[in-house]
Amino acid sequence: MPLSPPARVKDYYKRGWWTGRTVDDVFREAVAESGDDPAIVDPLNRADLLGSEPQRWSFGELNGRVNALCEWFAAQGLKRGDRVVMQLPNIVEGVAVFLACARSGLILSPVAVQYRKHELAQILPLIEPKAFLTVTSFAGHPYAEGALAACAAHAPDAVVGCWGDNASEGAVSLDSLGASDADSGPLGGKDIDPNEVLTICWTSGTESAPKGVPRHHNHWVFNGEIMLEAATVKKGEAFLSPFPMINIASIGGMVMPWLIAKGVLVQHHPFDLGVFLRQIAQEKVVYTLVPPAVLNQLLKAPEILEKADISSVRRVASGSAPLAPWMVKGWQEEHGVTVINVFGSNEGASLVTTGEIAPDPETRAAYFPRFGDSDVWPSRVGTSVRTRLVDPETEKDIKKPGEKGELRIDGAMTFDGYWRKDGIDTSCFDKKGYFRTGDLFELVDDKFYRFVGRSKEIIIRGGVNISPAEVEALVESHPAVREAACASYPDERLGERVCAVVALHEGQSLTLEELTAFLKEKELAVYKLPEKLKTVDALPRNSLGKVVRRELNEAP
Incomplete structure (x- = not known):
């Protein structure tokens, strides 16, 4: 299903924001160049959570698993554009499913492991999946049974596949899939259009029922390129991914940068500080994504850090809540770690304050770049993300420093509208085509915004x-x-x-x-x-x- 209007695609190709590469193109490049190199590592406590041993796959081994999943999808009768729900913790199989959908031309809809009957009853009728992939159980909860019940009620045509011992009656065990050398390519034989929908992620639902956010290959590849610029991770270096693979924070902030860098993706889930610190030491992690509360906690507990080896870490991205200036300054001055301030959303709102943009840590904690003005921010990301502050009552642009307004955003990472069974809902955009974020910012000067809060x-x-x-x-x-x-x-x-x-x-x-x-x-x-x-x-x-x-x- 093509997503962005042809005129936009043509314009963004011309500007060089989108390159026309699919996610599978990026993955195949990694396999060709780094097939024998380490690619992905399971949480080291997988056995405690799932009852199976942690896996460590090279790019070549990951490719074999992706091929096997592609064959399985075809054997189950899935067709190009069908939706696949995935409810998995951060394990290696989740990344394989994502890449298999990208190769096959399927649409992946990952959902949080916290979702139960209520949330699934909202989501499944909207996307009408043909497959639901999960685990038999995780941390004591019977996920396969829940998937079977939800599909019976809301997606009767969906096949339920699961990893783990003692697969529930009615579910198909995926443990025997193994790896395959056969490259089946896209379902239907036609090459993947990078404008085809690849994922439907779900808004966090703090204010209402979840909304589906479709994104295509161009969105994800560009997102990965931009975040890799911020992370500065090199080939073979390790990313540590503690956020669930269900949204832009994980897929755009970790999985895609890792794939483009040809690095090592270390999975972590659920968050466990002791395990997290051990993984940093064992895998020599250079970049990770951490909630502000954890960074605050660690700085206030030096006795914990004294026992941990975090010497490999160069940069940490943080967001989802405002960053405390003392925390950003403390990590930089006491540990030599640059904290990157990230404001983002599934819809593609993306402002990133790196050490290059704001060398002073206290400035970096408080301010976000006013992207969109090529005279101020001439970089690729600075021109490809367009922003404006608007008085939500008058719809007039705010241009006077010190005044506050709603952030509106447009550009190469911004989605095209919310998913509906009968089309795409574009009512979330203003008359100029900018997405209404619902977030209030203050105009500081020509260069920066300051986050104020959600308008509500x-x-x-x-x-x-x-x-x-x-x-x-x-x-x-x-x-x-x-x-x-x-x-x-x-x-x-x-x-x-x-x-x-x-x-x-x-x-x-x-x-x-x-x-x-x-x-x-x-x-x-x-x-x-x-x-x-x-x-x-x-x-x-x-x-x-x-x-x-x-x-x-x-x-x-």
């Missing part, structure tokens, strides 16, 4: 807007706080007031009075001070690690 997250106290992200960053800098989020609570006089929800380090305590005194020392404006404090064991998060803000007020 802004707290309005007495008619004055308060950015939760700003307050959260300061609250998280308190020594007792492991992670924090801010939400509003109703007030008859002011409309809303600020509530801080915090998870504390073990053995620590914190009162509202102590927090207020700390924030006053930071010279936070009085009207922004939290007036209520809730302590929780952990912040409510969705499958992508983002804080589910609607649940903050439900915290005890």
Whole structure:
């Protein structure tokens, strides 16, 4: 199924943003040049989670597994453009499925392992899959049984395949697939068009039901090229991928850069700090992607890092929540690690602040490049990502420093609209063709934006807007706080007031009075001070690690 309009494809080819390479083209190049080199490594604790030993495959061995999966898809009667649901942890088989779909001309829809009956009932009718690939069980949950039940109710034509012992009745065991030397090529014989849909990922659903985000080969290859420029990983060096392979963070931020670099992809899932640090040491990882809360936690626990060997790490990407300036500065000055600030979404919103763009770590933590102006950012990514700030009420462009507005974005990484059974929903774009992100930014100057918060997250106290992200960053800098989020609570006089929800380090305590005194020392404006404090064991998060803000007020 072609996705982007022909005029856009022609324009982006002419500009050199898209190259016309498919994901399979990139993979075949890696196999040809690095067939015997290490390619992909399982989580070292796979046996504990799945009951099977960790795998380590070369590019040639991975290619054999991809061929076998292509043959299996054909044997099951799948046709070009059919959808395949994948519900797997970060294991080597997941990457093989992705590459097999890319080679066969199938559309892969990866879903989070946290998804259960409710989410699957929303997704399956939208994409009508012909196959559902999973594991028999993972961390004690019977995934194959869940897939069979979901498909029986919502996708009766889908075959369920699974890895793992004791496959459920009705599911096809994939353990015996092994590897194949036969190269079957695309289903139907016709070459893959790089404009064909390759994946349908799902929005995190913090505000509503998940939405399907289709992306084609051109999207993914370009995304990988841009993130590889930021990561600066060389051939044969190791990436550590702790984010589930279900969205742009993992596929665009890890899998595609690894494939283009011909590096080593080290899988990790679910997140376990001890295992994570051991993998860095064993595999000599140079680049990884880590949530801000983990980076904060490690800097506040030097006794953990003293026992770990992280000397190979050069760069770490982080995002999904604002970065604390003290954290970015601490990693750079104490450990020589450059933290890259990434703002992105499945839809293709992508702003990346590297050490080259902002050498000062505190600037890098707070600001994102104002891409789209070739005079300011003449690089390939700087011109291929077009941005504007807009007053959402008047739709007028914001051009005065200090003013805030909704970020609108367009360009080579931006998707073409949400998936619908009867076509693509483009209502999320404005009249100029820019995607409405729903995120508020402040115009700093000609070069930079500053993230303010989600437009629906802004707290309005007495008619004055308060950015939760700003307050959260300061609250998280308190020594007792492991992670924090801010939400509003109703007030008859002011409309809303600020509530801080915090998870504390073990053995620590914190009162509202102590927090207020700390924030006053930071010279936070009085009207922004939290007036209520809730302590929780952990912040409510969705499958992508983002804080589910609607649940903050439900915290005890």
